[in-house]
Amino acid sequence: METSLPVAERPRRPPWMKVRAPSTEGKYWDVRKLLHGASLVTVCEEARCPNIAECWGRGTATFQILGDTCTRACRYCYVNSGKPDGPPDPLEPLRLAQAAATMGLSHVVVTSVDRDDLPDKGAGHFAATIRALKAKLPESHVEVLTPDFLGVEEEALATVVGAHPEVFNHNIETVRRLHRRMRGAKASYDGALTLLRRAKEIADYPVLTKSGIIVGLGETNDEVVDTMRDLRSNGVDVVTIGQYLQPSSQHAKIDRWVHPDEFRWMREQGEALGFGSVFAGPLVRSSYRADEQRHAAETGRGAVAY
Template sequence: MRDLKIPEQRHPEKQRRPDSPRLKKPDWIRVKAPVGKGYQDTHKIMREHKLVTVCEEAGCPNAGECWNQGHATMMIMGEVCTRACSFCNIATGKPAEGLDAFEPGRVADAVQKLGLNHVVVTSVDRDDIEDGGAAHFAQTIRAIRHRSPETTIEILTPDFLHCDPCVLEVVVEARPDVFNHNLETVPGLYPAVRPGARYFHSLRLLQRVKEMDPMMFTKSGIMVGLGETRQQVHQVMDDMRAAGIDFLTIGQYLQPTPKHHPVDRYVHPDEFAAYEKAAYGKGFLMVSATPLTRSSYHAGDDFARLRDARQAKHG
């Protein structure tokens, strides 16, 4: 992976915050260091195509496993985010450059060279761009379709909070197979965890996708261990189902640096199993709830299960 920039460069808005205590990680959180030929090959392709991955920028604990299998989550629109969420390790600030018109083609070429059956494309928030990057997402989807027509495409988008509502249509009309937008946490923690976003706006975004294309799979995820209660998590599940969301992910929040939001607790795997059981009971087609679950972790296998679940449900 690339050397991370020092915290002062990545998160200037967090430097005046006092350090938060860091809890000792339990055994079920520990992961192996990235090794293997598959990892090195994936790394080489990413660098050759000058692509950014959320795996690296956000410090995903599963990067070694996924990259060793040739799976990397592409992060388009640069590596500097205009938001400053307290949980996130992606660099924040004012992007120095506009969007790269050649990036969709490079992403499509990398997908083809990696031979991916399923690809996840995400992005930073770009509040400095009029459409929030909606057209860039659509161009990337179409470029992948052109080069790899059999590859299924999952996108993880920003909330397009400050954009004209019609920009969402631009993305949906490009027809990704899965439209993902993470709620991240319960509404009561938004001011502290996700201050630049609005819970009900994000929820409505996903509901609108379903209204535009009822057959498009929608997906969202939250982190636990931020200070939420079980009752609040169940309320988020109910809100998601009311919005027609098909696929729910729940994972453990991990504190990137002492300046980030502290971990309130490490949720035991048994509690994740209980969340999964409850979510299926509420009607989700697919649920992934484990300490190391992330939005794109095992996304290809999960998409196949999601598609099978819909087929079984509708006979």
Template sequence: MGTPQPVATAAKPRAKKPEWLKVRLPSGPVYEKVKSTLHDLKLATVCEESRCPNIGECWGGGTATVMVMGDTCTRGCRFCNIDTSKTPLPLDPDEPRNLATAIAKLGLHYLVVTSVDRDDVADGGASHFAACITELLTRAPETLLEVLIPDFDGRDECIDLIGKANPAVIAHNVETVERLTPTVRDRRATYRQSLHVLDHVKKTFPHIHTKSSIMLGLGETEDELLQTFRDLREVGVSVLTLGQYLRPSDWHLEVKEFVTPERFAELQKKAEAMGFLYVASGPLVRSSYKAAELFMAGLLKQERTQKKVTSFGVPVES
């Protein structure tokens, strides 16, 4: 079953995009290699499923975002282009091993693994997702791993399975401000529940960096955005991405505003002043964004080097 569509009223056509949202068609040898390898190995990517405008930049730079637990979600958020169903296909028990084998062949510098929501599975798919992480870290130890996780209904025991698998970064998106959450997201995905996920990760696994993302242009006010920034800092989130919401089809939520690059720059400064370790802010920025991933890669490598010390406290070359 595809993405739910309203039947009572006709959808309004999508608004014309401003010049700053237009991007070149992706190309280049590295891009083509990543694309062909992902397709040959039958790996689903959120890059393609969500029609991400940065696919050329990321794949061309040796980064990618793959999606596990299938390509059909059990939730129906009104901004999302991924197909939905109450009864998706069963989880593939071979996926963790197959995914790790595929990624080892790709030799990516930085990998983001995300997933659909699987409310049809007892633990929301947490144990399956954790198995994917474990296999990846075993088969591709040089690839830095970030995971973008569902909320697992806010269940701590499920979140703990992800944390114990020990990815370098755990991301979970609030997506929008609290007031707009019931309109933008599925009713099961609440704002406070998302904050709980991020809070629990940071309190239980303080060595793991946490990250979140907000879409702009849905009708949020500046005061609401600043409050969301504060809420994320209060639960220890260190990396934030801000990007423009783009309407995937005429049946999805309308774009209320195309936020200018200058406004994104202003919001970045205000967020940085609150103490985020890194803020990526711009019309084409997405949750999985190359600039943020490059920053995280540099930070993680630095942290790993600092941990490699001799008994005399002298740093060891990485």
């Protein structure tokens, strides 16, 4: 069985991958205290996002609902996997909405772990969270980054999209050739495309659809373009592309550090394919500056590199 390189043998980070530590100034510590005090989980911490200091310092965060234990075990993801302790917390949507209001968020991003143990795969909890946010923050935009709702896709989409999030996001993550190897036997490349297409078809309003790709897992740049082409042909409006970071020696190893010039090339290719917004760069993540991603797509600003 293939194993990842020990930490000491991993490729050294190039200069463009350096991130700043949390500052004693700004909102970082206020956000941390608020979220921990409300017993809320964020993917910022759970997935070891490299942008946590910047985003929390700006007073934003990406909420993770449905607990901290995922029923999948993707080879690139640091989120804890296993058997969840119990059912979703029915008060979590209200606590999340209150925290978002306290933070003064105008764009709220909500994601989750996979919950294959639940009959609706967590769709009802997503909808309850969207409704709570819209009741508490009626002027805000809500973006959901959902799992694949395996086996109940149509019903789950009707439930989630029926709550009217402004942005529906499902990350395809990697190219077709590597998809099953990185995501496991349950995940489906074509299933991800169908989910994104159906979300727009089911919606009775102009929902933006979005997906993300991580690079540095062994794909070629041409395969990345092929993946963008597949996403665009299924109606996806926004795409993000960022560098994979190996979270531990037990995860898939980094194949290469993708140079900023390559990200600029990918951005140009995505723009040529007609995406409303393309965010591409070493530190870009699906929820990184999500408000700007939405705004770029709505205003036709187009592709952005970081």
